[in-house]
Amino acid sequence: xxxxxxxxxxxxxxxxxxxxxxxxxxxxxxxxxxxxxxxxxxxxxxxxxxxxxxxxxxxxxxxxxxxxxxxxxxxxxxxxxxxxxxxxxxxxxxxxxxxxxxxxxxxxxxxxxxxxxxxxxxxxxxxxxxxxxxxxxxxxxxxxxxxxxxxxxxxxxxxxxxxxxxxxxxxxxxxxxxxxxx
Ligand code: IMP
Ligand code: MG
Numbered sequence: 184x185x186x187x188x189x190x191x192x193x194x195x196x197x198x199x200x201x202x203x204x205x206x207x208x209x210x211x212x213x214x215x216x217x218x219x220x221x222x223x224x225x226x227x228x229x230x231x232x233x234x235x236x237x238x239x240x241x242x243x244x245x246x247x248x249x250x251x252x253x254x255x256x257x258x259x260x261x262x263x264x265x266x267x268x269x270x271x272x273x274x275x276x277x278x279x280x281x282x283x284x285x286x287x288x289x290x291x292x293x294x295x296x297x298x299x300x301x302x303x304x305x306x307x308x309x310x311x312x313x314x315x316x317x318x319x320x321x322x323x324x325x326x327x328x329x330x331x332x333x334x335x336x337x338x339x340x341x342x343x344x345x346x347x348x349x350x351x352x353x354x355x356x357x358x359x360x361x362x363x364x365x
Pocket of ligand 1: 297349
């Protein structure tokens with residue numbers, strides 16, 4: 184998406200699926216989950232860019248135990264419906280993870296292929312533990328065998344935007360989750 188009028192932009196935001204208030208109350212529960220993992224050893228929150236940047240920012244501020252924050256960027260390539268297991272890291276953590284509890288923070292698990300590949304790659308680096316927290320879960324579209332340890336909202340097979348999620352790189356800054364109108 185390159186040029187878009189303000190009228191068209193607004194017309195693409197169909198209806199609110201999850202409000203700011205609903206997001207806020209579920210996020211504090213995820214914060215308690217992270218708190219419960221702390222055992223004196225480092226916790227590393229890993230955000231897979233770009234979609235989870237808003238979620239991570241709000242989630243991290245509900246955590247009350249010491250934690251570090253890191254970002255990574257990954258692209259997976261698939262020739263068929265099967266996961267290739269080939270994940271290309273375009274930006275890596277820049278940190279050894281063998282001494283910490285890793286918590287992967289995801290925006291949405293759709294087919295699950297990207298996440299499955301990233302989890303496989305991080306597990307091979309032997310962190311103390313690895314947990315996945317996702318804001319949204321679309322179980323009806325799952326292809327890879329992967330589930331989050333904590334999923335804040337389960338949604339039907341809709342294309343959603345806002346709160347970090349984009350369509351053509353727009354709409355990430357909407358403060359709630361909306362359905363995208365074609
Ligand atoms: P998958 O789980 O490997 O299929 O891919 C998940 C990625 O696809 C997410 O991290 C999003 O970037 C993107 N995605 C999947 N569903 C949606 C949606 O409804 N809205 C926006 N992005 C989505
Ligand atoms: Mg994403």
